[in-house]
Amino acid sequence: MLALDPSFLAVQALSGLSSASSLFITACGLTIVFGVTRIVNFAHGSLYMIGAYTAATLVPRLLELSFGPVTFWAGILASALIVGIIGVIIEILLLRRIYGAPELFQLLATFGVVLVVQDLVVQVFGPEDILGPRAPGLRAPVEILGRRFPSYELVLIAAGPIVLGLVWLLLRKTRFGVLVRAATQDRDMVASLGVNQAMLFTGTLFLGAFLAGLGGALQIPRVSANTGMDLSIIAEAFVVTVVGGMGSVPGAFLAALIIGQLQAFGILIFPKSTLVVVFLLMAVVLAIRPYGLFGRAEIVGGSHAVGIASHKPLPGRTYILLAVMAALACFPLLADAYLLKVATEILIFALFAFSLQLLIGVGGLVSFGHAAFFGLGAYGSALAVKWLDMSMEAALPLGLTLAALGAALIGAFVVRLSGIYLAMMTLAAAQILYAVAFQWVDVTGGDNGIVGVWPSSWAGGPVPYYLLTAALTLVAVLLLKRIIDAPFGYALRAARDSEARAEAIGLKVRQHRWLAFMISGAAAGLAGGLYAFSRGSVDPSLLGISTSVDALTMLLLGGIQTVAGPLVGAAVLHFLRDLIMPLTPLWRLLLGLSIIAMVLIFPRGLVGTVQYWREERA
Amino acid sequence: MTLLAVTGLHKSFGGVMAARDVDFTVERGEMLAIIGPNGAGKSTVFNMVGGQLRPDRGQVLLDAHDITHASPQKRFRRGVGRTFQVAQTFLSMSAAENVQMALISCHRQSNGLWSPARERHREKAVALLSQVGMAEAADVPCSALAYGDVKRVELAIALAGEPKLLLMDEPTAGMAPRERAELMDLTGSIATSQGIGVLFTEHDMDVVFGHAARVLVLLRGQIIAAGTPDEIRQDPQVRRAYLGDEHALERPKGLSPA
Numbered sequence: 001m002l003a004l005d006p007s008f009l010a011v012q013a014l015s016g017l018s019s020a021s022s023l024f025i026t027a028c029g030l031t032i033v034f035g036v037t038r039i040v041n042f043a044h045g046s047l048y049m050i051g052a053y054t055a056a057t058l059v060p061r062l063l064e065l066s067f068g069p070v071t072f073w074a075g076i077l078a079s080a081l082i083v084g085i086i087g088v089i090i091e092i093l094l095l096r097r098i099y100g101a102p103e104l105f106q107l108l109a110t111f112g113v114v115l116v117v118q119d120l121v122v123q124v125f126g127p128e129d130i131l132g133p134r135a136p137g138l139r140a141p142v143e144i145l146g147r148r149f150p151s152y153e154l155v156l157i158a159a160g161p162i163v164l165g166l167v168w169l170l171l172r173k174t175r176f177g178v179l180v181r182a183a184t185q186d187r188d189m190v191a192s193l194g195v196n197q198a199m200l201f202t203g204t205l206f207l208g209a210f211l212a213g214l215g216g217a218l219q220i221p222r223v224s225a226n227t228g229m230d231l232s233i234i235a236e237a238f239v240v241t242v243v244g245g246m247g248s249v250p251g252a253f254l255a256a257l258i259i260g261q262l263q264a265f266g267i268l269i270f271p272k273s274t275l276v277v278v279f280l281l282m283a284v285v286l287a288i289r290p291y292g293l294f295g296r297a298e299i300v301g302g303s304h305a306v307g308i309a310s311h312k313p314l315p316g317r318t319y320i321l322l323a324v325m326a327a328l329a330c331f332p333l334l335a336d337a338y339l340l341k342v343a344t345e346i347l348i349f350a351l352f353a354f355s356l357q358l359l360i361g362v363g364g365l366v367s368f369g370h371a372a373f374f375g376l377g378a379y380g381s382a383l384a385v386k387w388l389d390m391s392m393e394a395a396l397p398l399g400l401t402l403a404a405l406g407a408a409l410i411g412a413f414v415v416r417l418s419g420i421y422l423a424m425m426t427l428a429a430a431q432i433l434y435a436v437a438f439q440w441v442d443v444t445g446g447d448n449g450i451v452g453v454w455p456s457s458w459a460g461g462p463v464p465y466y467l468l469t470a471a472l473t474l475v476a477v478l479l480l481k482r483i484i485d486a487p488f489g490y491a492l493r494a495a496r497d498s499e500a501r502a503e504a505i506g507l508k509v510r511q512h513r514w515l516a517f518m519i520s521g522a523a524a525g526l527a528g529g530l531y532a533f534s535r536g537s538v539d540p541s542l543l544g545i546s547t548s549v550d551a552l553t554m555l556l557l558g559g560i561q562t563v564a565g566p567l568v569g570a571a572v573l574h575f576l577r578d579l580i581m582p583l584t585p586l587w588r589l590l591l592g593l594s595i596i597a598m599v600l601i602f603p604r605g606l607v608g609t610v611q612y613w614r615e616e617r618a
Numbered sequence: 619m620t621l622l623a624v625t626g627l628h629k630s631f632g633g634v635m636a637a638r639d640v641d642f643t644v645e646r647g648e649m650l651a652i653i654g655p656n657g658a659g660k661s662t663v664f665n666m667v668g669g670q671l672r673p674d675r676g677q678v679l680l681d682a683h684d685i686t687h688a689s690p691q692k693r694f695r696r697g698v699g700r701t702f703q704v705a706q707t708f709l710s711m712s713a714a715e716n717v718q719m720a721l722i723s724c725h726r727q728s729n730g731l732w733s734p735a736r737e738r739h740r741e742k743a744v745a746l747l748s749q750v751g752m753a754e755a756a757d758v759p760c761s762a763l764a765y766g767d768v769k770r771v772e773l774a775i776a777l778a779g780e781p782k783l784l785l786m787d788e789p790t791a792g793m794a795p796r797e798r799a800e801l802m803d804l805t806g807s808i809a810t811s812q813g814i815g816v817l818f819t820e821h822d823m824d825v826v827f828g829h830a831a832r833v834l835v836l837l838r839g840q841i842i843a844a845g846t847p848d849e850i851r852q853d854p855q856v857r858r859a860y861l862g863d864e865h866a867l868e869r870p871k872g873l874s875p876a
Binding site: 493 | 733735736776
């Protein structure tokens, strides 16, 4: 058998080691930055991508001047240094303004940087993938047990331990390193000892970005620099840091080794789903050790949650509701087919964002993978139509049920976690589903998705489908609102405000949170199903990070502290996108900048700000 | 029957013995204080009674029910109420809603998905708030209350579960001296009138000697003395434990020395 051939196994293990090395170098920077600043830097993958692009552009020019290994490695280091400086700029311009912000805002702001960098990279380096030069002196493969193995990979295998050693020396033997370790253990203590915080944080970001850039630059002889690198590496780097324990460098090394081998040999067992194996590892590790292999429980409790507070019921809310219903019902009289389609999608996303509000605004559970439930609803409905020949009336509830079941499963894992670990775990869950949808081509159609998902004939036209969506959305939102105001919603808020107090009055916090996941997942699944039928098709992007971030952006835009926020946020975001996207190729840049701006100067969101003004006046 | 009986409680963290062979009892209507220098193991013992920590050995009996391994939630159902060193309330809710939440949980209605929470047990909640002198603040958000008032609301929350035993971890920490005496007087009168046993840790010796019926002194995880405030004040071992801080054990001003 092929798999048992020792030379094959050896080569497979070696290639696992080399990807472990690359992964470690990148993830090590992420974990150091988290340890000191407590920020999970989504833009770390972007720095990695910039490193690869810079090296792939810079190194060939240098090699033209003077060909040789020294030039090659100097070029790699220079690229990493440039990325380090970019890291410093990001720290000064953005990160130092959000160290005290809730972690949801930190994640979103750094994701804003991801979006900005995606467009900027295309502007600076062009839309083509760039293949870098091969390393001089390392072009010939070596023979290992009769098999050819690229010699550059052997250098990479050595690079990981070398970086680990250098980082270890830096952290153990220098004053900067002592401060980094001290800040990782107790940031407030370091601050109160009169250490120059700004310098420490800027230096840490330089180190982290340098390592990301190095990780990226080292890739150029293996893979061409491309615009998808940022999100694919960040997902893996997240897994490594979470499995290793956030802030732990040795943990990251061990985790990278395990994951490298899992990927190398996982390919033999699940040829198409290495991603699933990797994320399953993360799920298992977090289920057993909620803070990773070498991580510690966060000393600072979860007082970071922002969310809905009690308000007096609006006077005349029955009339407002009637007016909204009338407006929704009369809209088809004024609008053309295009506007109706836009309105239908806005309603669907409003429901999607509102379902997330139950988790984040009410429960304080920062789910970063809400796309999972939206996608499950959409795929559930589409699969029911395609494989079971179901009608829309049967497929929609099926999609909803699938999403609720998925939420029950994912929720069972994540309700034990808190804060950033919960965010990472939900993200991982969504990524698993994304990988399944992408790679299980026979059933899901892979990248092409499933087409021909049309509503029943009575709901076929734009007007009937709009009315159906409006009715279902309205009912679902009202039900959710009812739940938020009911004892269950209050219990979720209680656990968010003070877990210790909630337990001391006998609330079963985990059980409540689990139920919240199921309710929220069901609502998101309904939205997903409606979306599938409105489009007539589904594809894996519905499960992707950007769909999750869309929901979060709507929430942020409308205001996390308000009930109406996500509804307004969905409308505004969708409207702006339809308005601006056709006008400029730089939509992501604009969106990213807007997200950053909102976090920095407008954290209450639209509805939240209006509410705040009203209360200030009163 | 004894309300709370703690026997042979042991807990070590690594090599550090935080509690060894701790035995004590609390009777209905009695106020028992645990004191000791920093690091003596007060919080460890306290959290083992409250359910936040599991003892290595020993037993905690409440009304003859073994609650040694019960979760905080189960203890609440058995009649344990508690307040925290840093007051823990639900800051996004009004004072009344805080107490209503406890009442909702007490009535096992926290899974209710339909009728609004703010209408449930409102009268009972306001009555509890007026018991601690906070009826006027019923509709004020907890986040807008002064810290001393938050502590009172927390007491009302703890009382909402109709506890037999009230655990108070440093109940007066962070309060002005006058507020301290008021809060403890209030606690004492409620404990006596409703027959609630109160176990509290405290740094303020005026509070301890002014309000506790009995005092336990912990040192390095062991009880070195137990008795009435007067007995404790005279105890030579206790005086040694507080060496350098002897004025702490003097009688509050205005009382003649024993």
